[in-house]
Amino acid sequence: MNILGINGSPRPAGHTGTLIGDVLAGAAEAGAATELFQLGRMTVSPCIDCDGCRATARCVLEDDNQRFYGAVAEARAPRGLVIGTPIYLDHVSAQLKVWIDRLHAYNYTKLGNFMFPDGFRAVLVVTYGAADPHLYDFVVDWLAGLIEDRKVARVVDRIVLPGTQRLPISLPEDVRQRARQIGRRLAT
Helix, strand or coil: CEEEEEECCCCCCCHHHHHHHHHHHHHHHCCCEEEEEEHHHCCCCCCCCCCHHHHHCCCCCCCCHHHHHHHHHHCCCEEEEEEEEEEECCEECHHHHHHHHHHHHHHCHHHHHHCCCCCCEEEEEEECCCCCCCCCHHHHHHHHHHHHHCCCCEEEEEEEECCCCCCCCCCCHHHHHHHHHHHHHHCC
8 A cells, every 4th residue: 555645835845745744754653655746846847738637647747747647547556645845925835836736647547557546545735824713714625626626636634733833843742643654544
């Protein structure tokens, strides 16, 4: 079983990345193989809506996102996805938005093994600096709805952490333990 992580933060070891790492560590503790995609360190071009994926059964843009597509297609007994983003300027990061737009390639059912497997589950990790724990519920709900509506995965849990300041990285231990526990559940 495999759990794939998507870190939409430009800071690999920031609050978002640390929590994604905790979820993946919990999944690994439960026996899952994990792979993390650091969007901030990848070259992922925006979708150009060329419909090349409709004609060729794969996204035709040759960039680092091909590694993600390959991981989904080649995964043995894949179980899930951990998608994380900080909220900048009232929405998901630019890096995550570009990646989301590239999910367009999965819209065509004729893509066969290019599709997400049935039963794929997702965990969302969202961090932001504001203190209000509900300020960005609309963003989290938008992201969950998009992932489910596009039939990427069923969102089974969410970790939302408000009040994160840029530096130093300081996360409550109970939140980190919960992230590991969620990872263990995602792997089973």
